[in-house]
Amino acid sequence: MNYAQNRDAAPSRGAISRRTLLTAAGVAGGLAFTGRGGLAAAATAAPTPVPNPASYVNPMIGTGIGGRNVGAVDMFPGPDAPFGMIQWGPDTSPAGVNQPVGYAYSDSVIEGFSLTRLSGVGSYIFRDIEFLPTTKPVTRSPGTSWSSYTSGFSHRTESAKAGYYGVHLSNGIHAELTAATRGALGRFSYPAGSTATMLINATSSMGYNGSSLQITGPRTVVGWTTGGHFLGHSQTKLYTVYFAVEFDHPFVSYGTWRGATVSRGAKSVSGRGVGGWVDFNIAHSPVVHAKVAISYVSVDGALKNLAATSSDFATVQKQTYALWNEMLLKIKVTGGTSSELTTFYTALYHALLCPTTFSDVDGSYMGFDGVVHQTASGHVQYANYSGWDIYRSQVRLLAMLVPSQASDMMQSLVNDAEQGGWLPKWPVANTYTAGMGGDSADQIIADAYAFGATDFDTKSALQYMIKGATDTTSPLGQGWYYPRGYQATMTGIADYLKDGYVPTDSSTSSMGSSLTLEFAVADFAIAQFAGALGDSATYDTFMSRAQNWQNVFDPASGYIQPRGLGGAFLPATDPATNKEGFEEGNAAQYTWMIPQNLAALLTALGGTGAVIARLDTFFTQLNAGSGAPYEWAGNEVTFGAPWIYNYAGAPWKTQRVVRDIITQLYSPLPGGEPGNDDLGAISSWYVWAAIGLYPATPGTSELTVGSPLFPQITISMPGGGELRINAPGAGAGKPYVHRLTLNGAAWDKPWLPASVVQKGATLGFTLSAIPDQTWGSGKAAAPASYSQGEAPAIGFVSDPAVNVAASGSVAVTIGAQNVTGTRQTVSWTADVPKGLSLTPAAGSLSVPPGGRASQVVSVRPTGIGTTAGPYLVQVHEQAADGTNLPPVIFQVNVSVRFGSGGRKHAVIPASARTGARRTAG
Numbered sequence: 001m002n003y004a005q006n007r008d009a010a011p012s013r014g015a016i017s018r019r020t021l022l023t024a025a026g027v028a029g030g031l032a033f034t035g036r037g038g039l040a041a042a043a044t045a046a047p048t049p050v051p052n053p054a055s056y057v058n059p060m061i062g063t064g065i066g067g068r069n070v071g072a073v074d075m076f077p078g079p080d081a082p083f084g085m086i087q088w089g090p091d092t093s094p095a096g097v098n099q100p101v102g103y104a105y106s107d108s109v110i111e112g113f114s115l116t117r118l119s120g121v122g123s124y125i126f127r128d129i130e131f132l133p134t135t136k137p138v139t140r141s142p143g144t145s146w147s148s149y150t151s152g153f154s155h156r157t158e159s160a161k162a163g164y165y166g167v168h169l170s171n172g173i174h175a176e177l178t179a180a181t182r183g184a185l186g187r188f189s190y191p192a193g194s195t196a197t198m199l200i201n202a203t204s205s206m207g208y209n210g211s212s213l214q215i216t217g218p219r220t221v222v223g224w225t226t227g228g229h230f231l232g233h234s235q236t237k238l239y240t241v242y243f244a245v246e247f248d249h250p251f252v253s254y255g256t257w258r259g260a261t262v263s264r265g266a267k268s269v270s271g272r273g274v275g276g277w278v279d280f281n282i283a284h285s286p287v288v289h290a291k292v293a294i295s296y297v298s299v300d301g302a303l304k305n306l307a308a309t310s311s312d313f314a315t316v317q318k319q320t321y322a323l324w325n326e327m328l329l330k331i332k333v334t335g336g337t338s339s340e341l342t343t344f345y346t347a348l349y350h351a352l353l354c355p356t357t358f359s360d361v362d363g364s365y366m367g368f369d370g371v372v373h374q375t376a377s378g379h380v381q382y383a384n385y386s387g388w389d390i391y392r393s394q395v396r397l398l399a400m401l402v403p404s405q406a407s408d409m410m411q412s413l414v415n416d417a418e419q420g421g422w423l424p425k426w427p428v429a430n431t432y433t434a435g436m437g438g439d440s441a442d443q444i445i446a447d448a449y450a451f452g453a454t455d456f457d458t459k460s461a462l463q464y465m466i467k468g469a470t471d472t473t474s475p476l477g478q479g480w481y482y483p484r485g486y487q488a489t490m491t492g493i494a495d496y497l498k499d500g501y502v503p504t505d506s507s508t509s510s511m512g513s514s515l516t517l518e519f520a521v522a523d524f525a526i527a528q529f530a531g532a533l534g535d536s537a538t539y540d541t542f543m544s545r546a547q548n549w550q551n552v553f554d555p556a557s558g559y560i561q562p563r564g565l566g567g568a569f570l571p572a573t574d575p576a577t578n579k580e581g582f583e584e585g586n587a588a589q590y591t592w593m594i595p596q597n598l599a600a601l602l603t604a605l606g607g608t609g610a611v612i613a614r615l616d617t618f619f620t621q622l623n624a625g626s627g628a629p630y631e632w633a634g635n636e637v638t639f640g641a642p643w644i645y646n647y648a649g650a651p652w653k654t655q656r657v658v659r660d661i662i663t664q665l666y667s668p669l670p671g672g673e674p675g676n677d678d679l680g681a682i683s684s685w686y687v688w689a690a691i692g693l694y695p696a697t698p699g700t701s702e703l704t705v706g707s708p709l710f711p712q713i714t715i716s717m718p719g720g721g722e723l724r725i726n727a728p729g730a731g732a733g734k735p736y737v738h739r740l741t742l743n744g745a746a747w748d749k750p751w752l753p754a755s756v757v758q759k760g761a762t763l764g765f766t767l768s769a770i771p772d773q774t775w776g777s778g779k780a781a782a783p784a785s786y787s788q789g790e791a792p793a794i795g796f797v798s799d800p801a802v803n804v805a806a807s808g809s810v811a812v813t814i815g816a817q818n819v820t821g822t823r824q825t826v827s828w829t830a831d832v833p834k835g836l837s838l839t840p841a842a843g844s845l846s847v848p849p850g851g852r853a854s855q856v857v858s859v860r861p862t863g864i865g866t867t868a869g870p871y872l873v874q875v876h877e878q879a880a881d882g883t884n885l886p887p888v889i890f891q892v893n894v895s896v897r898f899g900s901g902g903r904k905h906a907v908i909p910a911s912a913r914t915g916a917r918r919t920a921g
Contacts, residue, residue: 048335049712053328054321056338056345057162062120062677064105064670069625070634073673074101074120075350077160078113079179081320082327083382083405085305085357086294087117088177088184089165091130091204093150100124100206105670110153110169111146113177113186114204115243115294118384118428119353120677123435125428128225129243130204131186131290133173135194138264141257142199143273149199162349163320178317181357183293183309185316189286196280196288200245203273209238212270218250221276222299228431239429240366244302245292248311249280289313296383296429297372301360308361327352330401331691334712335730342668344690344709350683351394352402355409358383358429366430368420380405382412387425387440388518389678392639395444396695397684399451400757403718406453410445414457417464437492437511437583438518439468446525446699449532451757452718458533465526466538469519469545472497492519500886501551504562504570504581513552513562513581514637517593520548521698524596524786528699544789549594549601551886555796555817555852558605559587566872567889569800575629585637588618588629592641595697599647599785600819603850604794608648615645619657623665623674633661634675639685643694643704646783651705651750651776652736658706659735662689691715692725692765693752696783701757704783705750705776707735707767721760730767737775739766750776751783792820793847795828795877795888798854803893806861810892814875815854816885818847824879826853828888831874836892837862838873861894869894 050056062075078089091097091114092107101117112130132142134149142149157168166176172191177184190196202211205227213223221244228238255262256269256276263269269276280288291311295301310316328345336344359365359381367373375381382405399406416430417423423442426435442465449458472494492502492515502519504512524546530538554561557572562581564570570580575587582590594601602611618641621630632638642661645654665674666686673682688694692708695701709732713725740747741764742756755761798813816826829842837860845853859873875888 053345054162054324056341057349059160061346061672066671076101081181085182122676124206128205130201132199133188141262143257144260162324182305185313186290188288196282201275213276215267219247237431242295242299242302244306248289251278252281253279330716332714333710336710347683347686351680354679355382382409386679388436389681391443394680394684395447396451399448399453403452407455411456423464437515439522442522443525443698446529450701500548511583514583516552525699547790560591603819611648646750649777652771655707655735701754703752717760724762727765734767736771738772749781791885795885797890801891809860817852828877833871
């Protein structure tokens with residue numbers, strides 16, 4: 001069987017996948033922020049097509065507050081090269097010092113300029129080695145009085161564009177920065193006749209754990225700092241970053257500090273709370289140039305990276321700007337307003353910042369084993385993957401646009417596994433972290449391969465994917481990474497392998513339901529990757545595991561629900577407020593996160609009519625946060641939800657909702673994104689949405705269809721071809737598709753085959769401001785779902801916990817929900833613990849297509865002295881073909897009765913105490 005077949009025909013559910021100052025350095029041709037936080041319109045209309053997309057990049061977008069339920073977007077405005085190692089940019093206060101990225105648009109004080117940061121994350125890391133130019137002589141230790149040296153600033157004299165950042169400080173210094181891949185340049189114009197000093201804080205890192213600084217020559221300073229403890233977890237390993245800086249002015253004096261102690265004339269210092277300063281004579285030249293580079297290997301590595309970086313500010317700025325143009329021209333846009341072009345190309349810019357270069361110019365890098373390794377000639381080691389976030393859209397965009405770099409990124413993950421033993425899922429530098437649940441490296445690798453990044457060791461990659469999904473001998477497995485503390489509540493692989501789900505309990509996993517869904521998606525990705533490589537046995541195994549979402553779907557409530565230690569669903573509560581069992585979301589939001597088999601989910605929810613009505617309610621709010629039963633566009637859990645209308649036969653509603661999100665929640669403003677960007681995740685979703693396409697199913701290369709925002713889009717594809725999108729008259733007010741052609745032939749399906757990604761194509765859209773409720777709405781037009789390994793029905797019980805008096809009885813409904821289009825016969829048998837009776841204790845259900853059937857049974861305690869306490873009743877359900885359905889377990893709470901002498905009988909069955917579970921079939 002050809003596991004990599006193209007699917008140009010209509011899909012079936014069981015199909016196998018394929019796969020200076022503002023005026024001098026403003027944002028030319030786009031938009032520039034005014035001092036009041038507003039926008040100044042571009043002087044001229046956008047060219048057609050856009051020849052210089054870098055001119056529309058405004059790095060100030062995302063540096064502010066994104067609105068209600070959003071908080072800080074956490075973008076930084078400093079210069080960066082595509083996938084650059086170094087991010088020399090401004091840190092501000094008061095708000096910025098409490099934000100992971102270090103910069104807040106609302107601030108008015110520059111704290112300094114640090115060398116590293118992660119783009120758009122909501123957790124503290126990096127911000128290593130902070131530089132602060134000042135006109136004040138060092139009279140007090142900056143280690144204890146840093147704020148006395150900082151300076152105010154105004155957005156009126158601040159500018160940012162691709163590869164450049166500039167700000168005029170209130171102390172009269174004009175600071176300008178530009179960046180290459182491994183090095184960066186600063187240009188600091190001091191006021192004539194002033195003191196010219198540069199402070200270097202070696203201990204600015206988030207998670208700081210020690211530093212060293214040495215003044216090694218008349219114009220050179222080197223050093224290192226160790227940081228880490230990502231997400232505040234003390235178990236997270238530390239990284240060390242080394243730096244080297246060279247100034248064009250010789251030092252006339254210098255010194256160091258440790259804490260409150262100042263050592264004038266000292267050339268070196270190590271320990272905690274340390275730094276140094278250098279003074280310049282600017283009588284003949286008030287402009288001081290600095291060239292700085294970093295390395296995660298050694299000071300010698302930083303010096304090599306320094307030597308490989310040009311010393312000419314204008315040259316580096318021009319080269320990086322040109323490099324951004326080259327990258328951004330992978331998607332050529334014609335038409336659109338200046339605002340739309342700025343939002344689009346800045347989003348694409350943000351999506352191309354990470355993962356970041358980790359190997360030095362000579363190919364050396366620090367491995368996960370703490371040993372220096374060497375990349376193969378011409379290749380790059382990358383680091384910093386926001387795995388849980390980026391697998392849903394950003395990785396596939398990278399693989400499609402820059403397959404060579406994306407292949408190196410995948411090989412980097414394989415290298416990490418070979419050195420550390422396991423694929424990392426949220427790696428920072430050369431360390432494992434406990435970032436988010438699931439095993440997202442599986443999706444990342446499968447996504448990249450499906451979208452054209454195939455030049456890496458796929459055999460080793462698959463081996464480590466399987467290891468992470470099956471090996472329970474180490475805490476470093478699928479799930480979280482550490483055996484103690486907070487991480488102990490987030491493991492779950494052993495439970496998942498045993499039962500097909502992760503229970504929710506403080507002693508095992510407080511987020512068992514979302515973890516189960518993430519594991520199932522990872523299993524699906526493994527299956528697709530294995531299938532594409534021709535490994536049919538692994539494909540079959542993991543396709544069955546990919547259906548484990550069924551084990552946490554409760555037909556009785558209509559939601560993904562958490563199961564307790566005993567296996568019974570926890571009592572259903574308001575899905576808007578019940579976040580128990582879920583990570584960064586709630587039951588209402590996570591219920592839509594079944595990208596591998598949406599057809600079965602939609603059937604289980606009552607069919608397309610019921611689903612459309614439910615989605616309509618869900619999208620009455622577009623960015624509701626985690627405490628409401630609505631869309632939360634600012635978080636990755638619901639990235640796929642707006643596209644589900646395509647599966648339900650109402651693609652025009654996908655077109656409307658997607659357009660509403662990109663026009664209402666994204667803008668060319670400081671708060672112009674709906675949530676933390678998370679290393680390009682939120683930005684990449686916008687890029688896909690504005691193109692009018694979305695990669696809905698991890699590990700596959702099919703695209704589901706929305707509508708393009710621009711009249712013409714041309715995308716460079718990994719196979720060397722182009723995807724040309726023609727949509728005359730397209731714009732914000734015309735979201736609805738009335739006609740679509742694929743390579744000149746009519747195409748009436750709201751999805752595109754894998755060949756579009758593999759070879760390129762020409763799409764022709766006819767758009768309108770009026771919805772067309774017929775295009776793409778046929779049942780056979782729905783995008784592919786993958787049913788292999790699914791149980792044809794999901795069992796349920798009317799209540800996961802019932803109460804009964806010792807001398808009474810209680811009625812319980814046992815049933816099954818069909819998830820297929822054919823009638824199913826389901827037999828059931830109950831395991832009734834001693835002390836209870838169930839009448840009847842077995843039966844058979846005839847379940848109509850897409851419907852449900854049920855039977856009422858009577859539960860009764862059987863005797864005095866053995867009836868008190870909770871009991872677990874397990875109902876084994878089986879389809880006619882022998883397939884075991886997901887477990888049905890409910891708890892019976894028998895009220896105590898009084899024996900002689902008024903003593904309470906409190907006999908608790910062992911099964912209830914130990915949380916006995918039934919293994920899913």
